[in-house]
Amino acid sequence: MKQLRIKILSLLSLFLILFTLLFLFLISSILESQTLEQQGEDLQAQLLTLSSQLDERVDEPDDLIDSLSDTAEIISERITLVSLTGEVLYDSHADASTLENHIDRPEIQQVISGEQVGVYDRESESTGEVLYYTATYLEDSNGEELGFIRLSKSIEEMVGVTNQTMLALAAFMGIAIIVSLLFTQYWTKQITQPLGHIKQVAEKLSLKDYTAKYKGNSYKEIDELGRTINELATSLDYQVQEIEENETQLRELINHLVIGVMVVDNERKIDMVNPAMNEILGENLYGNIGRTYNEGIYSAGLVELIEKAFKKKKLQNKEVTLYFPEERIIDVNVVPIFGQTDLPINYIVLLYDITEIRRLEKVRTDFVANVSHELRTPITAVKGFAETLLDGALEDEEVLVEFLTIIYNESSRLDTMVQDILQLSKLEQRKITSAAERVRVTEVIEEIKTILLQKIELRKIQFKVKEPEPLEIEIDRDQLKQVLLNLIANAVSYTHDGGEVTVYVRQIGHEAVISVKDNGVGIPKDQQSRIFERFYRVDKARSRNVGGTGLGLSIVKWILENNNGRITLKSEVKKGSDFTVWLPFKQINNTNGD
Missing domain, CATH: 3.30.565.10 (Histidine kinase-like ATPase, C-terminal domain)
Known part of the structure; x- marks a missing residue:
């Protein structure tokens, strides 16, 4: 935030300085123009007044020059008397004999061309100053033109008041700039310090430190921003705790599943496995997290099914037989998980050990076959001997007793077998009542x-x-x-x-x-x-x-x-x-x- 303050102060200083310079330049130009115009008008009026006073003395040239000398002592303007031919007869600021012919001077030419007063400003060849010149005809008592009277004044002297005014204005503007900068520094400090505090809080939030809070006291808008940051921190803390709890519950759930779970990303690298997966495969895949699945899985059938899911991007299901570390029959599901796009973001491999289920199915099948076989033997014996008796063996008492004995024994065996089957069924279903x-x-x-x-x-x-x-x-x-x-x-x-x-x-x-x-x-x-x-x-x-x-x-x-x-x-x-x-x-x- 210190850099922001420096930038604000620098830009404001530059703006104020440029504005002040432009303002002073414009004001100076305007004041100088108006001052020159006003001073020029005053000088012209003064020339006309002097000319009217001198018209009465034109007939006495010596008195005229003496009068101009007296007047030059009173006023600061330069007085010049020029003949109709351009010869300088008198000059209050220079030796007239050393001055060149003035007939070609612009202000003289303006009077000759018909102007009552000729006006021009330029650098004086005799004094080297920039002067403002005014000239008019000097007439005798009969109104005849006898020469030219000219008044001139230094431009610097004419705009001297303007320069003083501009210096005062520049001093005022300089003080205003300093005051503005001081106020701006204080104002920016009042803004940037709480903003810096808010930035520190935001940086701590980005590092998952949700205990950070804004405690500043600044302008209402900044304090509202700080309170919003505090509410955001509280909300993030709550959401992160909830996410962590959900992740813990999910992790515990996955870790306690009897189903093997493995998550594989789009680059075929293992992101997560649970203990059941390691137990089923007989491999410790925790050391293979971050590596491709085919580096830790040695079942060709399982690898082939996962690869098929990657290619088709569809759910794949198949029973796979594992031969290491022991023979197992596994029901495998490879499920693609889609994000917001049509492409899967990862794949979940689910392994369910159905070895026992298949064994029990075989046992059940064998049981049915065995029951059928075991029951068929005594039933066949009973049926056969009964048929023999019905066919005529009833007449022979010795044969009758023998056959009935066999029928009794086989039926007893059959009864015992049925009772055992019923008891076993009740035991398996926990329906046997016991009294300890x-x-x-x-x-x-x-x-x-x-x-x-x-x-x-x-x-x-x-x-x-x-x-x-x-x-x-x-x-x-x-x-x-x-x-x-x-x-x-x-x-x-x-x-x-x-x-x-x-x-x-x-x-x-x-x-x-x-x-x-x-x-x-x-x-x-x-x-x-x-x-x-x-x-x-x-x-x-x-x-x-x-x-x-x-x-x-x-x-x-x-x-x-x-x-x-x-x-x-x-x-x-x-x-x-x-x-x-x-x-x-x-x-x-x-x-x-x-």
Whole structure:
């Protein structure tokens, strides 16, 4: 603002000086012109008066010259007496004998040409001064022209008053300029200082310092501008806070999405990624922000789809299979985001991991196929033997009893399978009603041993229960019994004759741990992750022979999950299996779902 003050003062000074000079020049010209005109008229009148006084003395030349000498002592004007031939007879300011002939002087020529008074101004050849000349005829008493009388006066003397007036006027104008500049300096300071303060506030606002405020006290208009700046600062502060809050919420939302999000600009450079994107791709793309997307993405299918979106500038959707770091099926959407023009300003890449969905779809498809297959076997058996009986086997009592026994067994198997399917369905939908109570774990195990005792003794299996300390947990007794019955029955069924099944009951931390260990056939490593799937069997032929439905372990898994528990497996082929159940001591009483 100091520069603005200097500019204003400089321009104003220049303007005032130029105006003053022009004004003084015009006034000087006007005054000088008017003064010369007035002084000339006075000099002409004075010449005519002198001429009329001298007409009475023309007959006595000596008296005439003496009279001119006396008059010259009284007045300051130069008096010159010239004969009709131009000879200078007398001059009050010079020796007449040294002066040249004056007949050709302009003022003399004007009188000769008929003017009453001849007037002219020029530089005097004898004195070197610029003089104003007036001349007229000098007549005798009879009116005859005897010569010329001339009065002249210095121009400088004539305009002397004008010069004094102009000096006074110039002094006044100089004082006026100084006063004006002082006032202007004060006035500009009163304006530029608050404007400078407003500028500082605006600069702080541009640096996002919204605490800056205008606190000056100046002219009303400037203070209103300052208040407007303050209101703008308050508004900007509020808007920035709101934007930051929205950005924080949006960032948190994006960071917590299970969908991978990546923003790519028009130059194919990554602007933003969220953690889900890194997790899905198995790459840390944060280090690739500001670099092109193909430098951090190693899936050719994904890169090809993004590039297709850039070329067509349209939404692209496709399922892409990723093979690194593990095989995944990804639903990819590349969405162009348009600004005010028809061209996209950036692209949003959305990745949704549908591997589990596709797996569940496959499981569902397999389940339907397995159910159909499992149900078809007993139904076919029932139907076939029933048809045989209807075709005439009813007559043979021995055959009748055998066939009815088979039909009964197959129908029982069918009933068991249907019940297991219904129970599994209820477990998956959290519709199993449970009533938690304090249960002694070994008591439940003894009940199961009683149920399986005939099978255990028949196959000469050593059944042991080990419990370092008595253990009670809160759980639905029937659900715990069903879990342990499935595990112990499987252990007995898949253990060779004369084998060993051991149940360990113990406490680890805040959990009850129940392990069912056998030394039977074991489970291959590549199939251990699938044994909890419905109808999945490691050895399908043997599973059917032992009467399993293929749903037992699936039911076990869902019962444990509904009771906030879990199950783990350790197994080796021909060395046996170890199923371990983990249950918290305090269970939530799940009634009609979660």
